[in-house]
Amino acid sequence: MSISKTTNQEAKPRGIQKKHIFNFNVDIEAVSWLPMPLKCLSTAFLILALAGCSQHKEKALTQISLTNPEDISLTDKAVAIPLEKLEYTASKNYPLLTLDQDTIASQLSDMDADGTADHLFFVMDFEPKEAKKIQLEWVAEAPQYDLKTSIRFGKREAKDQPVQPALEETLSAQDMPKALGFQKYQTDGPTWENDKVAFRHYLDGRNAKDVYGKKTAAISPENVGLDSAGAVVDNYHTMEAWGRDVFPVGNSAGLGGFGVIAKDSIRRLGILVTDTLSNVEQTHFKIIEEGAVKSTMHIDYTNWNTAGNTYQAEETTSIWPGMYAYQNTVSVAGLQQGDTLAIGLSNINNKNGVEELKSEKWVALIQHDSLTYDRKWVMGSALILPATAYQNYTEAPSTGNFTQSYLAKLNVGNDTPVTYYGVSGWELSQEPKFKDAAYFKSYVEQLANQLYTEIDIQIEN
Structure with a gap:
């Protein structure tokens, strides 16, 4: 009789990640009607434009550094990050967290029980004093994870x-x-x-x-x-x-x-x-x-x-x-x-x-x-x-x-x-x-x- 569950009916493989791939093999013949100096200039502008797009995409990822300050191992340690620190708006939809190409199950959480999500919540393992860097991307479709609560x-x-x-x-x-x-x-x-x-x-x-x-x-x-x-x-x-x-x-x-x-x-x-x-x-x-x-x-x-x-x-x-x-x-x-x-x-x-x-x-x-x-x-x-x-x-x-x-x-x-x-x-x-x-x-x-x-x-x- 549970309701509103986020389940994973089809188990998704580990390592889900979003890749931005750009082709830099420019077709010079497509601009053959241009004089050679302009051909080179056109090619250069195109490469710079694509590289700029790539840099823009990279900036869309938020880098989050997490450090265990204690000399103890932490298993399924709860981590809650205020959404205001992540510059979150409702238009950003759903979080996708990755670490070394592996996806981390996460959700938006209403920790003050006022009806509005206010934290990004997930659990992680840490070795003593271990530091980890994870990536956050906002995606339009809700990722599906194994239901553990x-x-x-x-x-x-x-x-x-x-x-x-x-x-x-x-x-x-x-x-x-x-x-x-x-x-x-x-x-x-x-x-x-x-x-x-x-x-x-x-x-x-x-x-x-x-x-x-x-x-x-x-x-x-x-x-x-x-x-x-x-x-x-x-x-x-x-x-x-x-x-x-x-x-x-x-x-x-x-x-x-x-x-x-x-x-x-x-x-x-x-x-x-x-x-x-x-x-x-x-x-x-x-x-x-x-x-x-x-x-x-x-x-x-x-x-x-x-x-x-x-x-x-x-x-x-x-x-x-x-x-x-x-x-x-x-x-x-x-x-x-x-x-x-x-x-x-x-x-x-x-x-x-x-x-x-x-x-x-x-x-x-x-x-x-x-x-x-x-x-x-x-x-x-x-x-x-x-x-x-x-x-x-x-x-x-x-x-x-x-x-x-x-x-x-x-x-x-x-x-x-x-x-x-x-x-x-x-x-x-x-x-x-x-x-x-x-x-x-x-x-x-x-x-x-x-x-x-x-x-x-x-x-x-």
């Missing part, structure tokens, strides 16, 4: 209607499954994924974040969560060739859901599945982009009323290839003095506790155990958080509507965005070494260092 969202308005794909949704506090008598959404809400792992958000009022373990790099089937008639059905807790839902969420906020700690009270964004009325007056969901190398969705929470306070909250969720993780950016307006943003990490089935790993730039909360349903498989999960906002962590109480979690406490300003990452490594994924706790910890540390490394970008227009 996706967002799937489907909904229905009545129990007897089939689910239809949709780009956005607005739900009120009354539109809860317990009150409606049926589940409106395919997989309880949107699913987003890359070539490594998949996640889903419970848009049905719970606002928790779940994990799908993927066994293959391919995007999961469109009918996950649906039966043959298009009705909502739970068919994703059964192992399929692509994988399955592996992470129990319960009454937690899953991997990266959030709430607020105010006056020592943990306040959940939303409700439990047994409730009929949400504490969020209106929730608006929208798919911002879905492309070969980046997919993004945005959710606005209007009038989140909890424990006598009213907040306005929003989050923007993105994913790109190569990482067993997703990025989330959250802001909350209405925070009172002493309020703390709480980012949840479900600890259901965890018997090994949590480890706090710190650096100057980031903090990671890491757990590793048989975290999956019935403790059947080993999995690691983690949060990567900015050190500048991190205070400490606590464990949620055993009762209430926000339980079964470790909570990372972030000190953020009122209506100030904060970005963090949810990480998941399942032993049956494409990386079986995730079964080893030390390996998963090493992966989280390496990923965090990569995410917090800024590529040096120099542009020659």
Whole structure:
């Protein structure tokens, strides 16, 4: 049920490039009627004209120099270049990036979720301290690339209607499954994924974040969560060739859901599945982009009323290839003095506790155990958080509507965005070494260092 995908139905070979070829073999006989001095002059002018055209074409290419400033390798490192630095106008159409005659998958990205593209986005590998120079050309036809990210969202308005794909949704506090008598959404809400792992958000009022373990790099089937008639059905807790839902969420906020700690009270964004009325007056969901190398969705929470306070909250969720993780950016307006943003990490089935790993730039909360349903498989999960906002962590109480979690406490300003990452490594994924706790910890540390490394970008227009 995904929509607006950029796919590559016919795999294009590597090395796609635009060549400008000019023939300098001038036919002297064609100007034989001219005196010899004029023949030479005519030939010279023609050669100069063609050479000038060639130089003009060469200037149409923008040279971009990229340098990894750190002594670490970077794999599928995200690079985002503001379009204003590339002298971009809508008439320039589509970007084509090349490096040593190889094409680099890229897309125009709307990073501030305002409906207009503002960055050129792609991923690249870098060796320690490596510098690369790539070429950018604007082309009239959109290049086609293998799809490595996706967002799937489907909904229905009545129990007897089939689910239809949709780009956005607005739900009120009354539109809860317990009150409606049926589940409106395919997989309880949107699913987003890359070539490594998949996640889903419970848009049905719970606002928790779940994990799908993927066994293959391919995007999961469109009918996950649906039966043959298009009705909502739970068919994703059964192992399929692509994988399955592996992470129990319960009454937690899953991997990266959030709430607020105010006056020592943990306040959940939303409700439990047994409730009929949400504490969020209106929730608006929208798919911002879905492309070969980046997919993004945005959710606005209007009038989140909890424990006598009213907040306005929003989050923007993105994913790109190569990482067993997703990025989330959250802001909350209405925070009172002493309020703390709480980012949840479900600890259901965890018997090994949590480890706090710190650096100057980031903090990671890491757990590793048989975290999956019935403790059947080993999995690691983690949060990567900015050190500048991190205070400490606590464990949620055993009762209430926000339980079964470790909570990372972030000190953020009122209506100030904060970005963090949810990480998941399942032993049956494409990386079986995730079964080893030390390996998963090493992966989280390496990923965090990569995410917090800024590529040096120099542009020659």
